[in-house]
Structures are given as C-alpha cells and as structure tokens.
Amino acid sequence: MSEQFQVKADPELWAKLDMDVERFSNIPPMLTGVFNDVFLSQENRPQGMGYFDNMVSNIFTGRIQEMYDAREEGRPVVGTFCVYVPEEIIHAAGGVCVGLCGGSQGSIGDAEKILPRNICPMVKSAFGFKVGRICPFFQVVDFVYGETTCDAKKKTWELLDEYVPTHVMEIPQMKRERDKKLWVEEVKDFKTAIEQQTGKDVTETELKQAIETMNAKRKAMQRLNDLRHHDPSPISGRDMLLIQQIAFYDIPERFTEKVNELCDELEARIKTENYVAPKGTTRLMVSGTPMALPNWKLHNIIEKSGAVIVNEESCIGTRYYKDTISTDGTNMEQMLEKLTERYMQIDCSCFTPNDDRIDQVIKEYRESGAQGIIDYCLQFCHTYNIEAVKLRQACEKEGIPFLAIESDYSPEDVGQLQTRIEAFIEQIQD
Numbered sequence: 001m002s003e004q005f006q007v008k009a010d011p012e013l014w015a016k017l018d019m020d021v022e023r024f025s026n027i028p029p030m031l032t033g034v035f036n037d038v039f040l041s042q043e044n045r046p047q048g049m050g051y052f053d054n055m056v057s058n059i060f061t062g063r064i065q066e067m068y069d070a071r072e073e074g075r076p077v078v079g080t081f082c083v084y085v086p087e088e089i090i091h092a093a094g095g096v097c098v099g100l101c102g103g104s105q106g107s108i109g110d111a112e113k114i115l116p117r118n119i120c121p122m123v124k125s126a127f128g129f130k131v132g133r134i135c136p137f138f139q140v141v142d143f144v145y146g147e148t149t150c151d152a153k154k155k156t157w158e159l160l161d162e163y164v165p166t167h168v169m170e171i172p173q174m175k176r177e178r179d180k181k182l183w184v185e186e187v188k189d190f191k192t193a194i195e196q197q198t199g200k201d202v203t204e205t206e207l208k209q210a211i212e213t214m215n216a217k218r219k220a221m222q223r224l225n226d227l228r229h230h231d232p233s234p235i236s237g238r239d240m241l242l243i244q245q246i247a248f249y250d251i252p253e254r255f256t257e258k259v260n261e262l263c264d265e266l267e268a269r270i271k272t273e274n275y276v277a278p279k280g281t282t283r284l285m286v287s288g289t290p291m292a293l294p295n296w297k298l299h300n301i302i303e304k305s306g307a308v309i310v311n312e313e314s315c316i317g318t319r320y321y322k323d324t325i326s327t328d329g330t331n332m333e334q335m336l337e338k339l340t341e342r343y344m345q346i347d348c349s350c351f352t353p354n355d356d357r358i359d360q361v362i363k364e365y366r367e368s369g370a371q372g373i374i375d376y377c378l379q380f381c382h383t384y385n386i387e388a389v390k391l392r393q394a395c396e397k398e399g400i401p402f403l404a405i406e407s408d409y410s411p412e413d414v415g416q417l418q419t420r421i422e423a424f425i426e427q428i429q430d
C-alpha cells in the first residue's frame, strides 16, 4: 500500500465539528509525508500492518465519522488523558473512550499563547489542539475527563474547562489502604457522571461485558508484545509503537481482532524465520513517559541508527496492558473493587514511593531480551525525570547499559540525540 498511502481529508465533517478547516487542511498531507518516511520506508513489514496503516489513513475521517455517529445516537464520547481513567465504565455505558494526549509540535504555539512555556509538551500539545480547533478528536467529544496525576495537567484542566466541559478525577499519590479507598470513591463518582450523561444506570451485566472486552484487548496486546520479544524480532519497534498508539482511538473489539490476526501472522513468521531485523541487531528497550500520536521521534532515530526496539515500558506500552481485571466480582460493588485494584497496579511516577516500577522495568528488560535501556522523559516532566535517578542506580547495580534522554517534540535536538544514541549502540556492541 506504500505508494497509495494517504491521510484522508473530509472538510465537510470538520466544518460540522466547528474546526478551523482552512488551517487543519494542511495537516493530512504533512502527516502523509511523515508516515511514509517513518513507517512505509521499512522493509518486510508484516501484512497485518495494513489494517493499522488504514487506521492512520482514516484518522481524521472514517474514525471521526464513527465517533460522530455514536454521539448522534446519544452514546457518550469521552476524551481522556491518562490510563488511570477507567475506560471499562465508558464502554459499559455504550460510550466511546478516546485518548487526547497531544504528541505534535504543531499545536504547541497555540498553547503557549496562554500557558507557560516551561511545562510538558504533551499537555501543551493537547491544550493547543483544543484552543486552535485543530484536532477532530477534541472537537467530537462530549466532554473530557482529566485527573490529578501531575501539576501541569491538573492546573491545565481549570483552563481547558473554558473550551470543553472538563471533569477531574482525583488520583491518589500513594498506594496505602486509605488511598485505595479514595480511588474506589472516585471511580464510583466517575460512573455516576457517565450515567448522568446517558440518562441510564450501568448494569452489572454491561460492566461485566465491558471488563471482559477490555481484558481481551489487553491480553491480545500482551500476546503481541511476547511475540515481538523473539530474537530476532518479527516486527519493528516503530510498528509496535503505532499499534499501541492506535489502541487509544480504535473500537476495542475490532482492534483486538486485528491484533490477534497480526499475532497469528507473527507466529507463522517466526516459524519460517522471517524477521524484520537480522540476528545480531542491537536490541533496545524504551522506558518512561508516554509517546502520544504522532510522536515517533525517538523510535525513528533509534531504528534508523540500526537498533531494534523490543519493549516500551510506558503508558503507550506495557503499563496500559500488563494487568487485567479479575472477573471474580459478582455484584456491582465487588466488580468496581476488582476494577480499582487493577488500576492501582499502574506504576506511574506520580506515585510515591514507586519502587515497584523500578522492579517492573528490570523485569521487562530481562523478558524482552533487550541489551540496553533508553529512558525517555518529556521535557519538564519532573516525576519521570527524578525517577530516572533511581532507575539509573538500579541499572548500574544490575550491569544494564542505560541512557537517559530528555526531549520534546521539536526537531531541533534530532542531530544531538542521534549522536548520543549511536554512541550508546556502539558501547553495547563493544
């Protein structure tokens, strides 16, 4: 599909969503060019990537139309910014959950007209998308659900509320029993807010079904990640990152089916020794802050420098799917408790202490057969940046090659990052 690939446009639909159509019309051709360079220039990609390429082709059209139709049917379309917001409840209410974290430099200028410059680019990018009316996902949602994970986010929600109805969940910063109780109460309030939007209560059967649907999605992602750990790798890190990003805006059931189909193909490729990177290619793991669409910068640099990425310890990575929800709950109260237990296992650096994350990174390093870790921190993300100190210490103790990188979405540091990454790869090869 490489020659015909095109990110499609639908100005009529965008106008209905009150977008800045003229300005946004420049985006699909730009994204087409970048996608060709980062993804379609790769050789021997699995056939199953065709579906995910198509999802990118329809990112501003077909998928938005599906969400628009859902909204017209009275189903809530809810934007979120954190994997702590329980999407099972939105799904149980017949709604659509879409991740709105921003991964583009293009909207940062809009945000910086209002927000301070020295905050995380993910927050600025998302805010800028809404302020500039240049993101169809932001325009199609009924409301957004923010959280109190980090200072940049929680204070931005106060401003975002002027542009789109913004609710906020309080996510605890510790994991003691009293914090878990607070979190259960927050999840219950979240359920009530979604029910108020739809005008009907979520039933136990609906919640059970939604938990099973999301468990199946997470299990499919676990299966895919296990397969990519094979040495040599049957799929590139860039393609894996793309799939993990699409997980935040596709229909869960359809996505799960396509991921499982891809897994079947990868199993067959492993049997026939059909790989994307030859034996001996340096295998790296990335840990740290999430990479929202279309942030492909680091993966592109690493893999174009000759290494292959074999794991992402990230919220757009294993933190999103490593745990499933126990289905032992038989009534609403128990189901919500089991659900919150699973969510409290997400080891975001916003928690303290957070030593479980350090252990988890080392565990994933071993399981993935990586030869080094690149810890990726978005500029001005204090919690991940400080936690990198502990991670470095743990890696030094274990003899694991470690490189910490702090970056944003601008292309300015690409050359410098490339030099550091090439030196890191050489160090591992030596």
Ligand code: SF4
Pocket (backbone or CB within 6 Å): 081, 082, 083, 084, 149, 150, 289, 290, 315, 346, 348, 349, 350
């Ligand atoms: S890194 Fe933390 S704040 Fe960001 S999505 Fe993950 S859990 Fe949420």
Ligand code: SF4
Pocket (backbone or CB within 6 Å): 120, 121, 122, 123, 149, 150, 151, 152, 153, 289, 290, 350, 378, 380, 381, 382, 383, 384
């Ligand atoms: S990367 Fe860090 S600063 Fe940015 S939104 Fe996530 S937790 Fe906040």
